[in-house]
Amino acid sequence: MTPATETMEPPTVSTGAAAKIKNVGVVGCGLMGRGIAQVAAQTGYKVRVHEQSEDIFKKGLGAITKSLAKGVERGKLDEETKTKALANISYAGSMADFADCDIMIEAVTENIEVKKAIFKELDGICKPECIFASNTSSIPISDMAVVTGRRDKFVGTHFFNPVPIMKLVEIVRSIDTSEETFQTALDFGKALGKITVGAKDTPGFIVNVLLVPYLIDAVHQLEIGLASAEDIDSAMVNGCGHPMGPLTLLDFVGLDTTLYIADIMFAEFKSPHYSAPPLLRRLVNAGYNGKKAGRGIYDYSSK
Numbered sequence: 001m002t003p004a005t006e007t008m009e010p011p012t013v014s015t016g017a018a019a020k021i022k023n024v025g026v027v028g029c030g031l032m033g034r035g036i037a038q039v040a041a042q043t044g045y046k047v048r049v050h051e052q053s054e055d056i057f058k059k060g061l062g063a064i065t066k067s068l069a070k071g072v073e074r075g076k077l078d079e080e081t082k083t084k085a086l087a088n089i090s091y092a093g094s095m096a097d098f099a100d101c102d103i104m105i106e107a108v109t110e111n112i113e114v115k116k117a118i119f120k121e122l123d124g125i126c127k128p129e130c131i132f133a134s135n136t137s138s139i140p141i142s143d144m145a146v147v148t149g150r151r152d153k154f155v156g157t158h159f160f161n162p163v164p165i166m167k168l169v170e171i172v173r174s175i176d177t178s179e180e181t182f183q184t185a186l187d188f189g190k191a192l193g194k195i196t197v198g199a200k201d202t203p204g205f206i207v208n209v210l211l212v213p214y215l216i217d218a219v220h221q222l223e224i225g226l227a228s229a230e231d232i233d234s235a236m237v238n239g240c241g242h243p244m245g246p247l248t249l250l251d252f253v254g255l256d257t258t259l260y261i262a263d264i265m266f267a268e269f270k271s272p273h274y275s276a277p278p279l280l281r282r283l284v285n286a287g288y289n290g291k292k293a294g295r296g297i298y299d300y301s302s303k
């Protein structure tokens with residue numbers, strides 16, 4: 001028998017399949033959830049966002065407000081779009097508030113058990129035609145879809161950080177994702193002004209399977225004393241023309257998130273490529289998760 005993944009058509013792009021999406025639900029208002037909520041609200045969708053507490057949501061909304069204000073300052077958007085975008089975002093105090101959403105995008109911590117519990121709960125609340133999308137960086141989509149009764153309506157929508165600026169969304173198709181769901185997700189990504197690429201449901205998809213070994217190798221080189229963090233970054237910026245060095249990028253992405261991704265890819269592929277260096281684990285265990293924590297490879301506490 002031919003494996004199902006081998007029979008998948010190469011990703012193609014359609015027009016207008018996402019027209020039925022009006023209400024967008026987002027779970028998680030951290031780095032990614034808030035960016036996704038902002039972009040969807042800017043595009044004109046009504047967006048409801050759930051967090052572990054209203055205080056965390058408010059912190060995220062504060063960051064969205066700042067990001068929109070920066071956009072106005074730089075002439076990227078007008079004041080009216082900013083006002084409308086903010087008016088489009090509301091807090092979902094409970095999952096029941098997502099009952100009439102057309103697409104649910106989950107952007108919580110990279111932990112399969114947490115994500116599965118959320119999708120299981122949502123499955124009993126959301127209307128049957130609602131599409132479920134995960135922003136996971138590395139967890140197989142099908143491993144989450146199994147807890148729902150809508151495996152065909154489950155897809156990966158992997159946005160990049162910072163969402164309002166980065167153009168790419170990887171649309172990930174599991175062995176059960178229907179053609180209709182896949183096309184709707186591609187079109188939804190395009191409606192948000194993004195460039196979409198289709199990817200198979202393997203940990204890391206396209207970008208992280210290539211990027212994470214590079215990031216963790218930079219930590220390994222720092223650990224074994226190849227050069228200082230500043231010099232490793234400077235080498236890649238000035239020698240290779242990268243916009244930022246790997247250690248700065250790691251602080252930006254989040255050391256915790258990168259470690260979770262590396263561990264998931266290592267568990268799947270059992271390749272030393274994805275084996276996290278001890279220094280990365282020590283930093284994460286100490287809470288030095290990067291820029292968002294005020295300290296990662298670099299110290300941001302004085303900024």
Ligand SMILES: NC(=O)c1ccc[n+]([C@@H]2O[C@H](COP(=O)([O-])OP(=O)(O)OC[C@H]3O[C@@H](n4cnc5c(N)ncnc54)[C@H](O)[C@@H]3O)[C@@H](O)[C@H]2O)c1
Pocket residue numbers: 027028029030031032033050051052056107108109110111114118135136137138158159160161252253254257292
């Ligand atoms: N950071 C990146 O560069 C990046 C890029 C692409 C994808 N991702 C993926 O996006 C997801 C989120 O990453 P992030 O960087 O935004 O992490 P983050 O730590 O900034 O935010 C995660 C948020 O999820 C919330 N949360 C946890 N459990 C919850 C629950 N049960 N209900 C509601 N909210 C809950 C937390 O309070 C937190 O605010 C992860 O799956 C990650 O792999 C991250």
